[in-house]
Amino acid sequence: MEIAFDTARELARLVSLAAAACADFDETFEPGVRPAEARFGDYQANGVLPYAKSKRTNPRALAQQLADELAKAPLFAEGMASLEIAGPGFLNIALSSEYKFAWIKKFRDESNFADGAGSLLSGKTVVVDYPSPNTAKQMHIGHLRPMVIGEAVARLIDFCGAKTVRDNHIGDWGTNFGTLIMAIKREGYDLDAAGDNALAQIERLYKEGTALEKADETGTVRDQSRAELVKLQEGDSENTALWEKIVATSNRAFERIYAMLGVKPDVTLGESFYRDKVQRIYDELTETGLAEESDGALVVFHPEHPRFNEQPFIVRKKDGASNYAGTDLATLLYRREHFGADEVVYLTDGRQRDHFEQLFLTAQKWFVKKGYELPRTSHVWWGAILGEDGKAIKTRSGEPIYLEALLNEAVERARAIVDEKSPDLSEDEKQQIARAVGLGAVRYADLSQNRTQDYVFAWDKLLAFEGNSAPYLLMAVARVHSLFRKAGAIPGDPATEAEASCLETPEELALARKLMLFPEAVALAVSDLRPHHLCTYLYELAGDFSTFFNANRVVVDEADIRARRLMLCARTVSTLETGLRLLGITPLERM
Structure with missing residues (x-):
């Protein structure tokens, strides 16, 4: 029997096939398969109730008809799953420990996961329009979200x-360039001599040019700006050369931030x-x-x-x-x-x-x-990023917080924590960890929020090693790697898992169940284009792993138990690492 990556989709397919074989179902029926509360099983098909309501018929009778047909599918006929009708017509589906064991044996790492998830959007070309900053302006904290x-x-x-x-x-095109070129010419500013501070100087010149326009009641300055814009639009060589320098200067500054956040545009048009x-x-x-x-x-x-x-x-x-x-x-x-x-x-x-x-x-x-x-x-x-006072976040002087400075501060704050907690690490290791933790913390604090809501930016919370944060997840990954080092094993090594026996304890089964929900978390995040669904899943997975680890000793004398528990540890770390990389966060093997 084939083991499907996305169990919910596979069950929905089986329920649809069963419904098609039943006389009282038509093409309007939708299976409605979703993860169930653990006390009811693993999945629930709840499509019978709304369908029965639309047809004004008995939902329990329809559910029984569907269950009888579904029981003929190999998954159920071979005892890998069981069915129960509950309430007014819900189908509760429980997967056997053998099925869960087979699933975690098959789907081992990011490559397997990608193969399984690849059918969701296979064959489609998707253009993603981001980060799309405005030329001639420094990126500020508001640019973090895109x-x-x-x-x-x-x-x-x-x-x-x-x-x-x-x-x-x-x-990189618009009326603001008329103002900017006017201001550059009035000051006689040499863009080539500005060095790394060039974009800040360009932004200063634009603000000063705008202030001049507003202060000039005669409109002469504004007319000069319009004239410079017209010359640019008509291809004047001097203004075109200035415009090209402004764009190039802006792009160089942007590239530094792109590199910090792992953003690699395919095209810049x-x-x-x-x-x-x-x-x-x-x-x-x-x-x-x-x-x-x-x-x-x-x-x-x-x-x-x-x-x-x-x-x-x-x-x-x-x-x-x-x-x-x-x-x-x-x-x-x-x-x-x-x-x-x-x-x-x-x-x-x-x-x-x-x-x-x-x-x-x-x-x-x-x-x-x-x-x-x-x-x-x-x-x-x-939504917006707020300060701890609940207002739009700014510096104490009321200026915007520039993004490059914010990211550098995140790394510096993380480095102070690393120096305190791990003083024996080498300088290179400390800096690598500080960068991953600092940048990952800022990134995750944003992504873990439902994107359409405002959120409060708080250093203590986002850098905390407890709760739903990047440091917590990164530490969870590092701890699993530490476990493997102490066990003298490699995560995912077939030789380590060769003697694994079937899952038995409640904590083993609960962890396997959570691992099997990774495909649904990815599917939900990509269908809604809301990465917080994936963040929530990873946080819950780390919690379920902690419960398993605290209740089940991993490195035991029994070879079959040791092998299956190391397998669960390996799948957990590969899932956490895959999820973190999807969020743009670099996992760490040591912290």
Whole structure:
């Protein structure tokens, strides 16, 4: 009998096949298989009740009919699982210890897990739009979320079998460059002489230029900025050279942070890349009757929408300049035509929800009118990062907290803990651990939250070695490796596990059950694009392992018991390590 990686999906398939063989079920029936509370078994199929309600028939009778047919499947007929009808028609399914043992023997490591999960998105091309910072500005703490959520989402999509394109859609074109170029020329600033501080100086110049524009009641300074922007848009060599230096300087600073967080864009196609592609959008929206002129701007209305019926979607400003809407439509079309995208995932904060809802509405109508194949579109948005006072997090002086400084501080704080707890380690080991713990802690503190909620950034909590934190999970991994070193064994070595006997104790069975739920945790995280589902699972797995370890001595004299318990330890550490890597966190063998 074949052992499936995702047991819930396999059971749902078997329930659907059984229903198809029953006279009283039709194609509208959905199995509704999900993990059950342990006292009821391992899984529950709860689809009979809503189906019976829709058909106005007896759910218990339908459940019995389904159970009788399902019992013929090899899984049940061969005694690897049992069935029980409960309540008004739920099917409780309990897997045998032999089945659980067979599952953990088969699915050993990240390679096996990836093979099993690969069917979820196999054959699909998914473009993930992140981290997409704005050029000429230093990244601050608000940029943490697109970095870490975007990377986790991309890794999950990769893991589930898709061809993933990480597209870094930077903001490198717009009216702000007129102001910036004006300020650079007024000060006579040499960008080449700024060194590592260049981006901070560029940001300073932009702020000073904006202040000059506001202070000048005659409008002369603002006119100068507009003139510089027009020269840039028309290809003036001096302004183009300045713009290229600004973009290059920004990208060098961004790359340092990308490297710290393991972010590796496949392509970086900023807004400037689409400046010669937006005219096609204007033309097609106009010729299909979707766009119209309104006060000099080109807009699309959605009169059928309850919120946007009077709010135009402006795709070209009244001065003829392109904007986010026009560029985003051109970007979506390019991603479909160039990359063959089946799905595009956008990552921004929650303030842009209206924009993306209107973007998706407009794209759907436009693609249908033109006969284009529309990719599935998803907007992954998030709440704010708050200080411990519950307000938007800032420095004491009210300035934004720059991301590079925050990440460096995380490593420094982790290093102080390492120096205290493990003074005998070498300098290289201390720094490696400090980097993994510090960066992992900041990352996990963000990812473990439901992304659509605000969360409080607190150093003590995120660096704690207790509770749902990265240090706790990293320590759990390191402890298992320590166990194997003391046992003189290697995690996952077939020779170590050769004599393993079937699972017996309640703690062994509970841990195996939790290991088997890893596929569902991945599937839930990737279907909702919410990495916190995976974080919750890893935290619970570490807790179940601790319960098992405290109740069951691993290194015992009996060869078969020792082998099976080392197998459980090996599967636990491979699952924790796989999950941490999916979140972008580097596991450690020693701490």
